[in-house]
Amino acid sequence: MRAFTFKQVARQEEALLLSDAHAGASPGEVRFIAGGTTLVDLMKLNVERPSVVIDINRLPLDKIETTPDGGVRIGALVRNGDCAHHPLLQSRYPALSQALLSGASAQLRNMATTGGNLLQRTRCTYFRDTVWTCNKRVPGSGCSAIGGANRMLAILGASEHCIATNPSDMNVALTALEATVHLQGKEGERSVAIDEFFHRPGTTPHIENVLRPGELITAVSLPAPAPGSRSLYLKLRDRATYEFALASAAVVLTAASGRITHVRLALGGVGTVPWRAHEAEAALLGKGPSPEIFRRAAEAVLQHARPQSENGFKVELARRCITHALTTAVAGGGEQYGS
Amino acid sequence: MDPRTTLLDCLRETIHLTGTKKGCDHGQCGACTVHINGRRVNSCLTFAAMHQADEITTIEGLGEPGRLHPMQAAFVEHDGYQCGYYTSGQIMSAVALLKEPCGPSDMDVKEYLGGNICRCGAYPNIVAAVQAVRRHSLL
Ligand SMILES: Cc1cc2nc3c(=O)[nH]c(=O)nc-3n(C[C@H](O)[C@H](O)[C@H](O)COP(=O)(O)OP(=O)(O)OC[C@H]3O[C@@H](n4cnc5c(N)ncnc54)[C@H](O)[C@@H]3O)c2cc1C
Ligand code: SF4
Ligand code: FES
Numbered sequence: 001m002r003a004f005t006f007k008q009v010a011r012q013e014e015a016l017l018l019s020d021a022h023a024g025a026s027p028g029e030v031r032f033i034a035g036g037t038t039l040v041d042l043m044k045l046n047v048e049r050p051s052v053v054i055d056i057n058r059l060p061l062d063k064i065e066t067t068p069d070g071g072v073r074i075g076a077l078v079r080n081g082d083c084a085h086h087p088l089l090q091s092r093y094p095a096l097s098q099a100l101l102s103g104a105s106a107q108l109r110n111m112a113t114t115g116g117n118l119l120q121r122t123r124c125t126y127f128r129d130t131v132w133t134c135n136k137r138v139p140g141s142g143c144s145a146i147g148g149a150n151r152m153l154a155i156l157g158a159s160e161h162c163i164a165t166n167p168s169d170m171n172v173a174l175t176a177l178e179a180t181v182h183l184q185g186k187e188g189e190r191s192v193a194i195d196e197f198f199h200r201p202g203t204t205p206h207i208e209n210v211l212r213p214g215e216l217i218t219a220v221s222l223p224a225p226a227p228g229s230r231s232l233y234l235k236l237r238d239r240a241t242y243e244f245a246l247a248s249a250a251v252v253l254t255a256a257s258g259r260i261t262h263v264r265l266a267l268g269g270v271g272t273v274p275w276r277a278h279e280a281e282a283a284l285l286g287k288g289p290s291p292e293i294f295r296r297a298a299e300a301v302l303q304h305a306r307p308q309s310e311n312g313f314k315v316e317l318a319r320r321c322i323t324h325a326l327t328t329a330v331a332g333g334g335e336q337y338g339s
Numbered sequence: 340m341d342p343r344t345t346l347l348d349c350l351r352e353t354i355h356l357t358g359t360k361k362g363c364d365h366g367q368c369g370a371c372t373v374h375i376n377g378r379r380v381n382s383c384l385t386f387a388a389m390h391q392a393d394e395i396t397t398i399e400g401l402g403e404p405g406r407l408h409p410m411q412a413a414f415v416e417h418d419g420y421q422c423g424y425y426t427s428g429q430i431m432s433a434v435a436l437l438k439e440p441c442g443p444s445d446m447d448v449k450e451y452l453g454g455n456i457c458r459c460g461a462y463p464n465i466v467a468a469v470q471a472v473r474r475h476s477l478l
């Protein structure tokens with residue numbers, strides 16, 4: 001691990017001043033540390049090499065509050081476990097609670113934070129091992145995963161430069177729930193819709209999101225749940241717990257008088273970013289729920305799939321994940337809000 | 340202390356409390372589980388310098404021969420280990436679980452202990468030990 005200077009801050013302005021003073025030189029030179037479960041892991045592997053680490057755990061960003069519009073604001077330092085077990089979130093946004101509980105382990109969830117989870121890095125083997133070439137780690141060096149061990153990697157949104165998956169479960173639920181990410185930088189505050197927060201790899205896989213150097217995530221907010229909607233998260237993986245998704249789906253759905261009147265669908269484990277399935281939503285809206293309609297919706301997303309040498313199975317797995325999640329939501333498997 | 344020192348290395352190498360084990364050093368096995376202010380965490384993924392004001396509990400703080408914690412006693416009684424390497428992490432998780440919203444079934448216990456890997460495969464006896472302590476604490 002590269003040696004670094006360790007700083008602890010108690011106020012947001014202090015964090016921003018420090019990060020701004022040390023940002024600059026090369027990206028990743030300064031890092032905030034929250035739970036540490038991504039950062040410390042990758043620092044040990046020499047994949048993250050900050051010279052300054054700023055401990056933000058004392059900042060007052062650990063609250064879950066309701067907002068005037070009936071939504072909720074989740075502080076960047078709320079631990080994933082606390083978020084998952086929060087009664088208000090469990091009843092109004094079950095997909096979020098289920099997604100969080102399906103990720104990592106109880107110990108890791110006690111450490112991991114909302115902000116850190118948003119920014120967790122890919123689990124691509126070659127990214128994590130400095131022996132290999134990897135465009136995300138060393139821009140322009142090449143991608144070892146194309147034609148290599150890519151069973152876990154993306155079938156949607158990849159480029160010739162990178163095929164890595166965004167591994168987060170939380171991000172998938174936040175995408176279906178249409179979250180907004182709140183940021184604070186030296187130029188002030190700004191808010192970004194989650195659908196616009198993540199960048200697909202394109203020719204610059206090392207740039208993963210809109211965050212500017214030194215900028216701090218302060219919170220994530222969710223709009224009020226649609227009346228009568230149900231939401232759920234379904235995760236398919238190699239073992240029953242403590243494993244990343246091969247394919248997952250977050251669904252928010254309202255059905256009235258035999259028609260789907262509102263639907264949001266996001267996929268995990270298959271995309272380079274948390275994948276909002278707009279085309280599937282369009283195929284479902286206004287239709288009567290049926291296996292045929294669900295299948296068509298799944299096809300609308302997966303017609304764009306570009307599998308790699310080892311992950312062709314994900315196309316059918318994702319189809320089944322979508323149809324099963326939709327079937328469960330319509331059958332009342334998800335929790336219903338506001339009925 | 341070098342800021343690179345993880346809480347795990349600090350406990351083992353600096354304070355010489357070697358009951359907490361290093362398995363993977365990457366959050367993947369649970370051997371390094373300790374409690375920080377009563378909550379279980381993986382001590383390999385946090386820096387010691389981040390915890391100067393925190394209360395850390397390790398397996399040594401739970402109990403010793405002669406005055407075992409009920410969970411330690413249950414692991415002995417139910418033979419909840421083989422080689423024993425991952426046992427302290429298992430016990431730290433099991434004790435934390437008693438205060439967490441874990442459901443009543445064996446499956447619930449397996450899910451809540453999912454972050455602790457045991458290469459010997461002593462899982463059935465570990466679950467039995469945890470359930471025995473939970474039943475007893477209900478009495
Ligand atoms: C063994 C293992 C299994 C896992 N399994 C899963 C799984 O199944 N599903 C899943 O979704 N996740 C899984 N994870 C990943 C885990 O959820 C993430 O590591 C965690 O959410 C990261 O949060 P953190 O607070 O620990 O981040 P940190 O490690 O503290 O930070 C991560 C990054 O975010 C930056 N950062 C943190 N907070 C802020 C902020 N407020 N503003 C700006 N930048 C910030 C840091 O600088 C760093 O670059 C697993 C992790 C491990 C180690
Ligand atoms: S898929 Fe992306 S992260 Fe993996 S080796 Fe290729 S460039 Fe690196
Ligand atoms: S040593 Fe910390 S989880 Fe394996």
